[in-house]
Amino acid sequence: MSWQQRIEKTLYQRQQQGLLRRRSAVTLSTQATLRSGTQLFTHFSSNDYLGLSQHPSVIDAWCKGAQQWGxxxxxxxxxxGYSPTHQQLEQTLASWLGFPRAILFTSGFAANQALVFALAESNDTLIADKLMHASLQEAAALSPAQxxxxxxxxxxxxxxQLAATESxxxxxxxxxxxxxxxxxxxLSTIDALCRSKQAWLMVDDAHGIGVVGEEGRGSCAQQNVQPDILVVTFGKALGVGGAAILCSDAVAQYIEQVARHLIYSTAFPAAQAQAVLASIDLVRHHPEFRQQLTRNIDLFRERCRDREIPLTDSITAIQPIIIGDNHRTLAVAEALKTAGYWVQAIxxxxxxxxxxxxxxTLSAAHSELQINGLVEALSHAL
Incomplete structure (x- = not known):
């Protein structure tokens, strides 16, 4: 089968199965609305959980950083590509999250893959949760480790799995x-088990950092766990972009020597690092963002229960409504768009x-009126 035939067959099959993905050019109007074409939507598909991507302090920090650093x-x-601002961000992250070192990466995907490829050799074993992120699944599958x-x-x-490994x-x-x-x-139970078996623990806390724990330190701090390696990203609750690996000094030095995603990628701009620093400052010293997010989560779940809309047990900003069938899920998402609500079908x-x-996904930026409207639209669309 030629490449052209393979491509056409794959696209046709995905279309028939309700799996074809399409991108839409959108314009964010505020933290909680976006415009696509001529229509304005209230959107509930962003990972900007605290609404910080458009906070004046974060925007101002980026602009001033661009004026200073380009x-x-x-x-x-x-x-x-490593400026004093990058260095300051690494030091701030290490101090905030309680690790000796932090190493910056252009994305969480890059950080996850860099870490796995740097550590894993043929005599090693990687044991992962079945639902871990695609970046980690791919890296683990492609690595020489078991x-x-x-x-x-x-x-x-x-x-x-730990009992069965001999690595x-x-x-x-x-x-x-x-x-x-x-x-x-x-995490606390997993951590105790890892320690009893002399295994290292790596936690990807992309969706916990900034949102949970004291000062928004994330899932590990919330459960009083110090993993061997922690990956955090800046494109979700922190509202900017990029990522970091938190680790020991020895691991950090090793990553600096062998991590190809780090060595052979242009660093993200210093202005971006300055914006992340401003966002971390807001997260640490303004708990009202997390408090408002918690209120919005509670409100959404309460309104869904009133309408008998089935929910999972999630108490985080991520509130999935599992439908099952691909085509029906797409139809419900389209019905919500018709009603003015942007919700992605996964x-x-x-x-x-x-x-x-x-x-x-809920945000501190959503109003009670917007949440009530979404639940009302859901009750008609499901």
Whole structure:
């Protein structure tokens, strides 16, 4: 089969299965609304959980950073792309989150893959939650290490996998808050199990950092856990972009030597680092953002219960409504758009087959009126 035939066949099959993805050019009007074409929507599909992407302090920090440092880093951090502002951000992250070192990356995807590829060798074992992020699934599958998976959030399943491994080096990988289900990993139990088996623990807390825990320190701080490696991203609750690996000094030095995603990528702009610093300051010193988000989550769940709309057990900003069938999920999402609400339909392979869903995400920026309107539209569309 030629490439052209393979491409056409794949596109046709995805169309028939309700799996074809399409991008839409949108303009964000405020933290909670967007415009697509001529229509204005209230949107519930953003990971900007605290509404900080358009906060004046964060925008001002970026603008001032661009005036001082320019619009790009110009090179890898190993060449000339590492500025005093990047260094300050790494030091701030390490101090805030309680680690000796932090290493910056252009994205969470890059940080996750860099870490796995840097650590994993043929005699090692990677044991991961079945629902971990695609960046980690791909890195683990492509690495030379043995790759095993355990049922989602199953401590018993993890224990069985740990008992079965004979590797001297074993890395257990989980998320803090899972991106498609919104539930949290039992990190304290997982951590205790890892320690008993001399395994390292890596936590990807992209959806927990800034949102949960004292000062928004994330899932690990909330559960009083200090993993061996923590990955945080800046494009969700912090409202900017980029990521960091938090780790020991030795691991950080090792990453600086071997992580190709770090060595061979242009660093993100210093202006971006300055904006992340402003966002961290807001998160640390203004708990009212998290408090408002919590109120909005509680309101949404209460209104859904009143309307008998089925929910999962998630108490985070991620509130999935699992429908199952791909075509019906797309139809419900389209009905919500007709009513003025932007909610994305999430389908396989992002989620398991048969669990297509609406991934509703709440923000501190949403008003009570907007949340009530969404629930009303949901009750008619489902």
């Amino acid at each position: 619009t790009g880093a110009g090179a890898s951090g190993h060449v000339t 790759y095993r998976r355990y049922p989602h959030n199953s401590v018993e399943g993890l224990a069985r 001297e080096n074993c890395l257990v990988i989980t998320e803090g808050v899972f991106s498609m289900d919104g539930d949290s990993a039992p 389908r396989p392979p992002t989620v398991p087959v048969g669990s297509a869903r609406l991934r509703i």
